[in-house]
Amino acid sequence: MWRTAASTLALSGVLACAPLSEDATGFSYLCGETPDQSFVVANDHVTVGGGAICGEGDPNLPPEPRLPEQVCQVLSADKTFPDENRLDTERIQTALTACQGVGAVKLVTDGANNAFVAAHLDLKSVTLWVDSGVTLFVSRNPDLFQKTGSCGVAGASDSDACLPFISVSGTSPAIVGDGVIDGQGGEPLVGHDYSWWQLSGALRSTDGSIGNPQLINLDTGTTGFLIYRITLHDSPKFHVKITSNPADGTCDAPGEGYTVWGITILTPSKLYNSQGLLMTPHFARNTDGVDPGTTNTATCGVIACNTISTSDDQIAIKGGHLVKDLVIAHNHFGTGHGMSIGSETYGQVAGPNGLERGVQNVLIYDLTIDADSRSVGYDGSDADFNGIRIKSDISRGGLVDNIVYQDVCMRDMNNAILISTGYNPLFSGSSFPEFRNVSFQNVRHVGCMSDVQPVVTIEGHSATRRAGPIKFDNVIIDNIGPGAVAAEYADVELGPGNVNFMPRGTEVRVANNISGASQPHGCIFPVLPAPQLPPGWLRGP
């Protein structure tokens, strides 16, 4: 759907909003955003608006990563555009292989030459450094990513069809730098008149699983992965799939397993592709931003100081194996399907402390999610405007426990908080979602451009498989009303800070411990990177 403005006054950047329904609570919030809160690299650090170093002094985080001191090989660009007839695959792969355990492979500009283009790469125990000004393009030739025979084939629902662009493995592999990796997901494939995203979109109505290349995929056994400062655009499928753990298997400090710090994901990055086709976020299906735990376990992670706008989950914590001990701090999200956990949460892994399951011990704080940053497109759906989401169903459910959300600001979501055990009700099974301790503290949702009332959903599975305790402390969802709160089979605790909605529904038990005064969490939204808007759209860049 196109988002329409509650008032075009929002264009001026300042707006006191009126309730969207008679039973909604009134509110006053000054709309607008500021570059002072945007992440920028300054003095070789990821900073907040060029000032404070992001994450500095945060006791939950390790020190900011640094660019490599040891460079093994420097490769210079020899082209200005992604020429499919002059691929760089071989020379980059040769350098990556030669530099294993030695130092970084650095891609640099050479005068006006600033482009590399490559097909599948193996990055094992080495650092790939994409320097400022360089764009490493993903080849558009599906034959170079062929795995099962279905890669690039229209109509094929084969999630394993293609090789990833970069397969990461080994010890302390890294992808760093101020350059760009561009997946070209919206551009026509070599020999075809359709793009990776059109292949995926063709399967949307049947919920088919597209096998497009992942941009970055970590193999089982990887330890200490780092991705730092790089910008990722237009992945054909998910951007970063993380399977990484501490080298010694124990989490002594956050980030020993993997670190995602200061990266920018913007997908789609262009308003129009080279054929003049409009690229909206809804168009780029299955392009999750960062997904810990997809392929195998991901433990002891840090995801900090990142900016993510994409067309699927900005972050999706996948519990199909085990994800635990993860800190997600100081992040800015634009469009996307949510700060998500699931839908797979059924993982079971035998560890030194016995059987460990699903998703555990996740701390998420200082997060802004701003659906207002871009129009999603005429055929967008509710799912394109999710805030915080925990999703699973009985075909893939399991334990989600000890999840904390603190200091979260959201704007113009359709689903501000969505805890659902019915992600896809079509599927049967006996893997029941088991959502246990989940807490929200200092969470605020504001509305500026949306004319849709935000919804809070808190759903356990059934009377005998309840969710909870779900705790809300100082959680204010502007514009919410009783009709916008759906709950069932859940144990809910409110307070001591104010909560401006009351979950009611089948088998919902509420312990109301609200003690009185609390100030709604203050929200300031950063200016987010976005493609330039065409004339006539509601908001300028």
Place this chain on the structure above:
Amino acid sequence: MKAQLLALAAALPVLGSFAGGCFPSDAEPSGSCQPEPESVIDCRAPGYGSELLPAGLIARSCTGSARPDLDDATYVEDVPRGSVCADMGPLGDTGRRGYCCTNGPVECAFDPHSDCDAPTYGYRCWGANRPESLNPAMSCTNGNRDGAIVDYCCASIAEFKSAPRCQQSDTVGCGDHLLGFLCQSDRLPRGEDLGANKSRADFFHPVCEIPKPAPNPDYKTYCCFMPGLIPEGGSCVNHTFVPGCAGGRFGFACYGPDTPEDDYPGMACPEPGFRGTSAEGYPATLYCCDMRFE
């Protein structure tokens, strides 16, 4: 289910001349239902472990063909409402069957016209809640979407576990364009048996080859496709037990003058049809055919 209904609707005039046009599910239920104390029927249900927990269900019993959820089923502006009841089996020798039912209306309604295989029975549901979420004393198959409504086949947990199953499986080894299914006993593949990543957008009943035996004698393997719309007036339905039709070919029963070649594009039936009975037991012309892929 939609495909089945369409096929039956097309066949009704023909069936009428052969079989009187009546279906058992159209008959009024005989018998009555009444509440029962918890001491008579244990309506607790499992939680995350094996321990049984109070599930908020109410115990009822019925005589004859009556069911509590059949009495309760309504459709208001196409939204199903009713109760969802797990059939807990006979209550001793009382002649009554016990049920554990949702307490109060839910957005699912018992579907007396479903063609769920026994011991499962059908519900039509609105929204994201599956029947076993509303009633944790039961289990259900994959759902089949029919517009905003999803159809399920359900049974009590114990009955469901014992029911023959089919599972869509890529290991069956079917030719191009065909989906493999591994089925227990005489159970036939259905749309609800499709795997998580398979399209279930078209039709409920796949059209399947005459089965081949699986390595495990308790199973059969089927290779199937999901058919498109059957033309108006089409009366041919898949029949996987056509006498003399070899494994790997497609059997059909036609109630009218049309042939499988008329109703299923790509189907070639080199031998003439012969009189017999359909899988449902009605007189029909039987065909043995092959799939031609262009």
